Amino acid sequence: MSQPAAALEVVHAPPFAPGHSNLVRVHVWEWPVRLTHWLNVLALLVLSATGIYLGHPFLVVPGPAGQRFVMGTVRLVHFYSAIVFTLSVLSRIAWMFLGNKYSRWDKFLPVARLRREGLWPTLKFYLFGQRKPPGFVGHNPLAGLAYTLIFALFLLQIATGLALYSASCHLGSPLKIFQFLVPLLGGLQVARLIHHIVMWLLLGFGVHHVYSAVLMSMVEPTATMESIFSGYKFVPEEDLVYSGYRYIDRKTDAGG
Amino acid sequence: MSHLVIDPVTRIEGHLRVEAEVEGGAVANAWSSSTMFRGIELILKGRDPRDAWAFTQRICGVCTTVHAIASIRAVEKAIGAVPPTNARLLRNLIMASQMVHDHVVHFYHLHALDWVDVVSALKADPAATSQLAQSISDWPLSSSRYFAAVKDRLQGFVDRGQLGPFANAYWGHSAYRLPPEANLMAVAHYLEALDWQREFIKIHAVLGGKNPHLQSFLVGGMATPVDPDRQASINLGSVAALRQLVAQARDFVNKVYIPDLMAVASFYKDWAGYGAGVGNYLVYGEYPEGDEPNASLFLPSGVIWGRDLSRVASFDPTKINEFITHSWYQYSGGDSEGRHPFDGETQPHYTGPEPPYERLNTDGKYSWLKSPRYEGKPMEVGPLSRMLVAYARGHQRVQELVNGTLNQLGVGPAALFSTLGRVAARGIETVVLAEKLDGWLDELADNMGRGELAIHDNSKWDPSTWPKDATGAGFHEAPRGALGHWVHIKDGVIANYQCVVPSTWNAGPRDASGQRGPYEEALVGNPVADPAQPLELLRTLHSFDPCLACGVHVVDARRRTLAEVKVS
Amino acid sequence: MNPRPDWLLSELERRGVSRRDFLGFCGVMASVLALPKSAGAAIAKAIATTEKPTLVWLEFQDCAGNTESFLRAGRPTAADIILDVLSVDYHETIMAAAGKQAEEALHKVLAEKGGQFLAVVEGSIPTGANGAYCTIGGRSALSIAREVCGQAAATIAIGTCAAFGGIPAASPNPTGALSVADAVPGLKNLINLPACPANAENLAALVVYYLTFHRWPALDSYRRPLFAYGKAIHDNCERRAHFDAGQYVELWGDEGHRTGYCLYKMGCKGPVTYQNCPSVGWNGGTNWPIGCGHPCLGCAEPEFWDRMTPFYRHLPNVPGFGLQTSVDRVGLWATAGVAAAFATHGLVQIGKRLARGVPPSEERADSKGGQR
Secondary structure (H helix, E strand, O other): OOOOHHHOEEEOOOOOOOOOOOEEEEEOOOHHHHHHHHHHHHHHHHHHHHHHHHHOOOOOOOOOHHHOOHHHHHHHHHHHHHHHHHHHHHHHHHHHHHOOHHHOHHHOOOOOHHHHHHHHHHHHHHOOOOOOOOOOOOOOHHHHHHHHHHHHHHHHHHHHHHHHHHOOOOOOOHHHHHHHHHHHHOOHHHHHHHHHHHHHHHHHHHHHHHHHHHHHHHHOOOOHHHHHHHOEEEEEHHHHHHOOOOOOOOOOOOOO | OEEEEEOOOOOOEOOEEEEEEEEOOEEEEEEEEEOEOOOHHHHHOOOOOOOHHHHHHOOOOOOOOHHHHHHHHHHHHHHOOOOOHHHHHHHHHHHHHHHHHHHHHHHHHHHHHHOOOOHHHHHOOHHHHHHHHHHHOOOOOOOHHHHHHHHHHHHHHHHOOOOHHHOOOOOOOOOOOOOHHHHHHHHHHHHHHHHHHHHHOHHHHHHHOOOOOOOOEEOOEEOOOEOOOOOOOEOHHHHHHHHHHHHHHHHHHHHHHHHHHHHHHHHOHHHHOOOOOOOOEEEOOEEEOOOOOOOOEEEOOEEEOOOOOOOOEOOOHHHEEEEOOOEOEEOOOOOOOEEOHHHOOOEEOOOOOOOOOOOOOOOOOOEOOOEEEEOOEOOEOOHHHHHHHHHHOOOHHHHHHHHHHHHHHOOOHHHHOOHHHHHHHHHHHHHHHHHHHHHHHHHHHHHHHOOOOOOEOHHHOOHHHOOOEEEEEEEEEEOOEEEEEEEEEEOOEEEEEEEEOHHHHHHOOOOOOOOOOHHHHHHOOOEOOOOOOOHHHHHHHHHOOOEHHHHOOOOOOOOOOHHHOOOO | OOOOOOHHHHHHHHOOOOHHHHHHHHHHHHHHOOOOOOHHHHHHHHHHHOOOOEEEEEEOEOOOHHHHHHHOOOOHHHHHHHHHHOEEEEEOOOOOOOHHHHHHHHHHHHHHHOOOOEEEEEOEEEOHHHHOOEEEOOEEHHHHHHHHHHOOOEEEEEHHHHHHOOHHHOOOOOOOEEOHHHHOOOOOOEEEEOOOOOOHHHHHHHHHHHHHHOOOOOEOOOOOEHHHHOOEHHHHOOOHHHHHHOOEOOOOOOHHHHHOOEOHHHOOOHHHOEOOHHHHOEOOOOEOOHHHOOOOOOOOOOOHHHHOOOOOOOOOOOOOOOOOOOHHHHHHHHHHHHHHHHHHHHHHHHHHHHHHOOOHHHHHHHOOOOOO
């Protein structure tokens, strides 16, 4: 297993829960998870900004065409960011099979009974039906599902982007092979439309994501916000059970 | 009595079928049927009115400018856009060059073979042909060696047994009356006209990017920038190129087309006695000479009733109604009502025989065309109508040319109302317009010189500037006659679109009161020497220059779905 | 050697076309086809020594635009030769015979040249109302297409209507119009030459390709010859430098428009359309739509009447949002709406907490218990 059991240690964290329960410091987000997360953020911001310019080139550029390359530069930045984004997304997907239990694929698809059962309480919490969030350490099952959708959007965005790029990349480009996507998507114009729609969906998600993270940091003692920088969360002991731990023997409890 | 069917009628645009009863060597009764339907107005519903011109343009690829023009005019009227002077001039140039091109192509490639026996040309003496050609024109391609080469080429066709488009026609028919030399000359000019039309139409490539289906139209103006100091605009270099094309066109029209037309006509003067048709003529008028909405038109509008040239009534668009008594459509008010295009409705309702069929039921519905009527009467539209109205309204150049032509042929004005009259009117119109093109080019150059470069009314481009609910009608004179588009725009999109097109006026079937359409009426009395080879019928039909794709889409965009279409 | 290799050349000379002109034409054809210069001679030999192939041109739900285009081929004398190279035995718009005689001409081709002739189809094929939306000689377009194309050595679907259904098939497709490929499935050697209309130069090049190599050209996934549809208009456009620079037409007739700036912002579909318009041009290379200042409509692409419209906008409509609303406008407002909603929610939460004066962990502790 990639994560040693030593990652778990019980700490007493008075600022969070004085007199209530032990808080356990858990190494949740490994560095590849954090790195790809921040690469995604950066790439998506650059891609959206350049993408909006590609769709609506509002600048009026004076001077001889041959000596100006504004749109060209913006496209170039867009393409390079797209490469970063694609590699980052693919790496994260690979890490779903390589990383610790919090980053694994089964945290995205609720195949396990415990996670399926966790869906409803989580939804109830979100709908203000209960005050306490069910105590999952990593992604809760509902968030996992939402991230599955986001990854699907990532992949769709990458596919439409590659289809559009394949339409005009140079002959030697290995990306030329993605031309096969064009008819599958319903033509370049449809690919364009999907590319725009997905961008807006992702931007909308981004707004929600940042807000929820901030909010959950306030509601929960787990240091949700800090965790994406540090990798560690502080989890009440009893919640570890909820996340699929058998919190009996810390030494043997490394898997998930 | 024999019943004859011509289907397909060839050398036309579109799909036309004619059935006729022949008695005693002449047509006793005739039915004209359009056998294709696309439903373009239905397709237009819910779309951006600024796109409509491109859709309607595809109604016809032969008269490839006309539905675009009528469409942008209708939309401009509805939203209140006013194209600037340059746009008007560019449009006039495009429309008139379309007319010149279309008329020449019609004469040589769609109509000539009704009068010219290609096989007889093989018997011609090239030297005598040369003499004949030189006696009627100073066109340089007239040496005996030239005609000998054409004859050899034709002989090659025949010898190889691959006659291509000339195969299996009516060669040797008794109704062909030209001497072999005139036939050879006409064949030579048929081939020259094929070259000529390719060159002349470059005028459309300059002004519209390409032909067919030029692409420079815009609601509110034109997309072709005008600027004497820019290379990506129409500048004086382009004007010079256009001028040269116009000069070449005028040369060909005056030295080849008109002399040929007169030569052919002189052998077929009896055709001034056939094909008279309904005798009512309708013209919307064309070529605005100013930018204001009621600017005078170079070819005036008007209505002539019962061949009476002494009076011209003014055209009133509210008097147009369409009937579907004999058309494969239904009206909510029953089969006998007539409807104005603004509140027209059409529900396709095919009741004809299931294909394959031998005969149509001409007592019932028998065409995809509706029957437009003006004040309830069938009207002929087209070059003859235009020339008659211009003549009766005192258009000086038209009067000169009409009188000159009648004198040269030695016939009276009554000869105009005929198959031959249509052919002659088309030629006269070509001359008038070929002469007019230079004037518009001058005006365009003048504007450039004065720094007047506007090509578009940008104030109405954005849909937010449009009224919530607007209607507009756009009128145009297409080569084949009066064309109208009616559009209803609601919330920035097309709510309803209607076209009433020249070939609907001319080729439409009978109406509620049983009045024949112009084709049908014109065919009655036509001689038919051999019902198996109905060459004479083709002469009269082709004299109208049928353009059936124009007529076969007339369906209301507002009403029911096609789920109700039944097949009997 | 062919027994009569020179009939064409002698005919050319009679037409005033020198051997030199003809070879020049073949050179041009070689370049249209993106062949090496030396191929010109091979083409000339092929044209001069090959039996005139028979061609049957069928028109269904069409506007005759492709026929007209065919008659406009760019280099007049050369195009004339193409007419001579082929024996056009059936073509309603130009043939002398009509009615029964015309039908006989078609039957003769089927009877004598079955499996050897070329079929060109112009216009879509309606399937609604049992074929009554288009009949010729009382027969439905569909039955004619099946019979004729089924016996042809190859079928060329010319124009977007025949290739992809075109305007009659545009939503809501009132007549059930289909492309040739869909109406007559399983045709061998079906080649699509879309565009509205197709450029005559490309038809000429296709025929010359066949006569030269006795096979059909490489096609893309839409069965379009790569020699004519292998590159996006945008990548070959004379205004591309202005696109990359960031110089666009903003208003019809503005300085950028007159100077020849890029039409991208006026809805040009050049970036998503494959055709050789920029290099071959129209009407003998005189001009092309973007050259005259109007954006590309995307006419060589499948379903362009639905996908490329509105023509003056970058993106197609989003169903359900109204025609005059762009997806980017919807997206911008939706994102702003989401942000506003969360901002409100957050402010309310913070406000509530401040009012109660409890830290978050206290609240958590209150609800401890349940939910397992």
